Amino acid sequence: MIFNVRFRRRALGKLGIVGIWALCLAFFFPILYMVLTSFKHETEAVPPQLFFSPTLENYRTVLGSGILPHILNSMLITVVTMLFCVLLGVPTAYSIVFGKLKKPDSVFFWFLSTTLLPPVSVIIPVFLLFKFMHLLDNRWGMVLIYTGANIPIAVWMIRSFLKDIPRELLEAADIDGATRVRSFFKLILPLARTGIISTALLVFIFVWNEFFFAVNLTYINASTIPVYMASYMTQEGLFWAKLSAISTLTVLPPLVLGWVSHKTLVRGLMMGAVKG
Amino acid sequence: MLLDRRKSIGEAQMKKTLFLTVAVLAALGQSLFAQSKPTLTIATVNNPDMVIMQQYSAKFTEQTGIALNFVVLPENELRQKVTEDVGLGAGKYDIVTIGTYDTPFWAKNNWISSLEPMFKDMSADKAKAYDRDDILPPIRSALSMNGDQYAIPFYGESSMLFYRKDLFAAAGIKMPAAPTWDQVYEMAKKLNKPSAGQYGIALRGLPGWGQNMAVFDTMINTFGARWFDMSWNPKFTTPEMKAAWEFYKKIITDAGEPGATTAGYTECLALMSSGKAAMWYDATVSAGTLQGADSKVKGKIGYALAPTVKKSNAGWLWAWSLAIEASSKNKDAAFQFLTWATSKDYIKLIGDNVGWAQVPPGTRVSTYENPKYKAAADFASMTLSAIKNANYDKPTVDPVPYKGVQYVSIPEFQGLGEEVAQELAAYLSGNKSLDDALAASQNAALRVAKEGGYIK
């Protein structure tokens, strides 16, 4: 009898794993198809074909015409924005959660309300402002606007991770005579580390893929990858294979970062950092 | 020892002075050098001909030392960016690529500079080599205001009917040189075999004033309808307008591609070039792609004039053109580039290096007289007659207060055309009745006429 139960459980387990994988793959399919399309000839790209002769010509085309400045701009702007968002978001979230603000929820809500405006609505005022401040087509201008747009998200996420930290631990540290600064660096930061990393990743993705501000506020010098991609998003000619190629390349950095930081997240959580 | 030290100090000071002098001279020389060799910022569309222009612009820099920075975007984004640039006063482009639609009101708004003074300043030799009169007259006049030219065409096009000679021969149908829409309907129905993946005709249904509206507007004209009458009253409820809308839906439903409202230019091109459509009514420039090296239908395409009903010469007129922003600080250098990219030499450069079927079409008479071009491009004569005969100034049967074949040449058309295009798409996809769609279009047009001060 025991034998049967164990066998049944294992079989269900295997079926379950296959099921989970099938679902994940189904969800992922459009991206898989996109990657496949990037290796097809343009004329074979569209009516779906299972068998095709793979080619690298799309990659050669999209990597050819001056993509390097765009990549450099994207990396610079995204990484700097990500750092600023974390460096400014952590103190803010700390102040909201552990500080003595009179109305922490209102402050928090104010930050949140600034994200309600869609970029589309505000592009012309921003364009005029940037023109006035001579920040058009300027990398630091882009960093400024992306930081301002993403700090609220960073604050929200870091705040929820800080809230997860049990008060008893902090009080214990206070009793032990630790200063606020010390308990921040030695106690709070390590516990919230995984949260901060995932926040940084989120900001990275938002800035890396941001299209609308990038197209409208840059010309030559500060032009990022999404602007380069724009010229492949529709054309007076077949473009789907080329678009798939540039898109596959663009998706790689966030994907790699996600893969890498995901392990950190799992490791951190497995060490029982946050207890329910 | 002291003497040695003083000597070495003296030497050091001399070296410093020398270094400083060289540095200053270099800086001066650099700035002088820079002054005569500016960098131009060009905004252009990501069409194949422009992409080639970008690739070959290195030759221009070689010849003149003027460097070029390209901003390449699709048509919608490009138009928005350049309009922002001039309309909101940023003025960061030297050269902009605009169409026959934009040029008249850009000129009126003083957003671009008249090219007449620069043409006058051309030396006699240069002017002769450039041969300004070689530019096709209908396009040149579409780009001029009060006789002054404001933009130079980079490539021009009209619209025509493409058909599969092989499919027609197999079905025993002959395509007349100047077909009517009724004839086209009959032919499309005969060749419509959706179960075999073959559609009778591919027609744009994707909503957009430059997408479905461009094709459909030529139908509006030839059916005898019009957008506004001479007093700017909108005319969407006339029987002719209704007939045009009904016909467009009928031909697409009975013999066209499925999901028409997602079929824009590129989708129709894909259908035609992968052999899924027997006919396609669209821009003349498509001929180059259909006859391209990796086209599945190379050599099988025949050409006919834009189908008509009540009005002949229904084909549209369009030219992507280069103009100089009024706020540019490098107008002379910009003009040099304009005349380089539109010169006979440039056409020869592309013809020799890329292929004669890929040279920018529809700009110069000399291109169409060139035997090499005629040999490589079997669509040349049909394209030329379509462009020459396009009625840009009088597009409709009844008189109208506007110009333009596939658009109404008012600045508000970007918005109005977009709204009506959406109404057309709603009607085509069965989401709206014809009367509702026409009523909505009528309201939109009335609002534009009033707010824009056209109706007095």
Added chain:
Amino acid sequence: MKALERAAATAKANALVLPAAIIVALVTQVPLIVTLVLSVVKWIVVRPDLGINFVGLSNYIQIFTTPEFYSIVLNTILLTLVSIACCTILGIAFAHMLNRRFPGVNLARTIMIAPFFVMDAVAGIIWKTLMLHPSFGINGLIASWLGIAPTDFLGKHSLLTIILLVVWQWTPFFVLILLAGFESISEELIDSAKVDGANAFRTLFQIKIPAIAAHIEVAIMLGLIFILKTFGLIYVTTAGGPGISSTNLPYIVYRTGFYRWDVGRAAAMAVTTVILTLVAITALFGFVRRKTNEVES
């Protein structure tokens, strides 16, 4: 002395908010003020001959007296609420499935989250042409296998299709947050439930989901804010159409500002959007906060 020290510490702690607040204010509040100013003028960029004129509230009156505006508001509400609901359900389902050790779990999690990394404009084009197109996409292929005419997703069911795309793109975000929540549930809680004789179903609904109530709240609120602003997907797939069937508030602002170049009217629409979303967020914030407190207690 202690009081002064504490006051100083408090001031220092409060000052920590300032740098972020200043940058955010500069980047968001100043443009908002400019938008407010623009909303009371009439300025058509392509008609500089008409000038820029103060028109008071006429932009707002025009907006509220156009029947289409209300359809667009309805579209926005439908799009947002249905997407959030689907994302939450799917997010919980996938997070629950991925919250266990099995061969290749890390890879499975990464590919599950992958749709979130793709630019939304590109995702839209992929779906529009490679997946849903009746002639070129998987849609056409499957229809031919089944022997039926292919469905015109974007033409006939435009809003539903946009919802599908939004759900596809944002479920990974929900999974990310909810998975972190599930992983942080302590083992003792699960074990005590098992000892009490709860089966998998009951464990999920009565123990695990309430345990991650805070995470669900974060996911819903953040998702709400982002999905309300959906623009890129609509831009590349349906352009808000056919007609206005898939137009939401951000899209109509775009169309008014960049096709009609009616900056004043677009600004008025933008201000209206902000007010409506503020009201919606405040209401939902209160609602979700109350539910979370109920569940947590």
